[in-house]
Amino acid sequence: MSTEFSNMNTDFSNMNTDFSNMNTDFSNMNTEELLKIRIKINDNIVSLKDKLKNINKLIKKTCKHQWVEYSTSGPYSERYYYCTICNCIN
Numbered sequence: 815m816s817t818e819f820s821n822m823n824t825d826f827s828n829m830n831t832d833f834s835n836m837n838t839d840f841s842n843m844n845t846e847e848l849l850k851i852r853i854k855i856n857d858n859i860v861s862l863k864d865k866l867k868n869i870n871k872l873i874k875k876t877c878k879h880q881w882v883e884y885s886t887s888g889p890y891s892e893r894y895y896y897c898t899i900c901n902c903i904n
């Protein structure tokens with residue numbers, strides 16, 4: 815697992831570089847450049863969503879959940895339990 819995390823850190827540092835490069839002024843760019851950046855951003859989003867999925871799985875597994883009852887209001891009120899630490903819903 816520690817190997818996974820060290821790989822992840824490398825990914826994040828690469829990602830930060832990408833984003834800081836992206837902080838340039840888009841208004842002076844031509845369509846071709848903008849299309850390239852759009853692909854880059856979309857790739858980042860896909861990769862981030864994957865990471866988020868993995869992280870949420872790990873959090874759900876490792877969190878010492880503290881469940882609190884929550885019910886929606888109205889005639890068809892439903893009861894949920896959510897964790898005050900990680901906000902996951904049960």
Ligand SMILES: [Zn+2]
Nearest residue numbers: 877879897900
């Ligand atoms: Zn939790």
